[in-house]
Amino acid sequence: MTSLMQKIKEVLPQLSEAERRIGEYVYGNPEAIPHMTTKELSKKSGVSEATIIRFCKSIGIGSFKSFKLALMKDLTLTDTNLTDFSVLNQKDSPYDLFHKVIHVNKSAIESCADSMDRKELAKAVEAIQHAGKIVFFGVGGSSTAAVDAQYKFTKLGYHSITSLDFHYMLSVIPHLTENDVFVAISTSGKTKDVLELTRFAQKKGAKVIAITNINKSPLYKEAEIRLCTPNVEQDFRIGSISSRMTQLTVIDTLYMSIFHHVGEKVLQQYYDTRSEMESLRR
Amino acid sequence: MTSLMQKIKEVLPQLSEAERRIGEYVYGNPEAIPHMTTKELSKKSGVSEATIIRFCKSIGIGSFKSFKLALMKDLTLTDTNLTDFSVLNQKDSPYDLFHKVIHVNKSAIESCADSMDRKELAKAVEAIQHAGKIVFFGVGGSSTAAVDAQYKFTKLGYHSITSLDFHYMLSVIPHLTENDVFVAISTSGKTKDVLELTRFAQKKGAKVIAITNINKSPLYKEAEIRLCTPNVEQDFRIGSISSRMTQLTVIDTLYMSIFHHVGEKVLQQYYDTRSEMESLRR
DNA sequence: GGTATAGTGAAATTTAAATTCATAATTTAG
């Protein structure tokens, strides 16, 4: 079966100037099209709305609406990841950016699969299962993941700690033992505060799990257990948002794994929490 | 991930008379829908066009057009029989769970496209652009999004506030004016604390943006601007993780949109931050 | 038994798609 995208590429050279412009735009941003109107696409590709209708007919589809549906189907089928959404351009509306964010976040999460090492993951889960305390630490953008993790593991009944305050952390770490886990979160693996606390925790004998990009950073080298996130930096504005998504995906995995394991034991408490939460609603 | 068709079947009993009629028709003739208009479907199913729009919202999709696209995608997918990752089973290893988490998070983010209303998004961006202060509030799992947003908007130079402490928030809100924005984050839209602060902020004249699931919750009804997240609840363990992903995707969109807009103005400060950060590494 | 509240469709409004038409550019015939 010839895909619609392929078809567009094929007929591209035979099209007129304006229609080709549309074809090129569609080929470059297929995922965005189904949610667009003729007006938008006309602005984006720099041709008139009328030409868009003509373009649809040229590639053998009777209406713009049908074209959008056909494209949606095609994309679902072939799941092309050729699109480069990373490039932001001046005319992008909030709604365009929304679709780019969706795309970027999706691919960031997808590429988590590439950087994760199953043995390291198993080690991490093993360590947490037997942990007394769990301490999470991340600064800047990585603090989101730390806060999220702290909350999740508290819900599972762990003594789970995090803080943005370096000095507070300094006072927590001396009490760690080899039964405890210190989770260091840093995309770059070079953040000074994180490194210092990591070494401190290690000195106290705690198991150190690093959630960090897969590269030879100090944190990567020094951590006992490494849960790697992929290097997804593209646009510097986007970089930070996608690295947070990958960190959270790792956290989610740890949470799910532990939940799955402790399972029945915490289920009652879990329901208690939820019913109490319900009563906070009305 | 639960397919849209399955979802329709599930919610069928909870729908009202007229909406159920639509649901049944859709369930019986799914292939026909994507090419239909509201008028046609209204004739076929014997209800008004208005009810069709309401039906879409009831099943968690923001517009009839999005519904058609989502259905098209769904039909294409079920044809090709995707493995069902939604069911967790006993023997799952951490690595299995990791892949399920990836899958669930990806589909949650994907379905954001269905529930977002572009006009509401535009209104939200507009409001934030002209905002003096921005206050974010979310409790429980939604606090992650609030914290993340607060950090991001601070980086953009905004006076951006959040706190987990209800009483602290109580003291912040009286100082809000009609130039300020209050962002209420709650998946269910029923959380008492969030609702109370929302009403309080509204009384002070602040613009209220709700990031909440698309359903007829109090928060949904009361908010001036609604940024809807899709109803992705499946497994109760997974529910919370994916709703956080959708909230963050909305936050990211707001952040990117504002960044895109203020752009050059804050770029210098942005670089300052980054180079200062670098010096915190080594 | 009256007052909210949810559900509904008719009608109005808004928005998107498609068509028409005038104009500019290009080609072709003489």
Added chain:
DNA sequence: CTAAATTATGAATTTAAATTTCACTATACC
């Protein structure tokens, strides 16, 4: 070379679709 014919294009208009508003009804709740 020119003039007629053809083609390509976008502005403006028309048509159609989606969405909202509003008023009416039925039902639940005091």
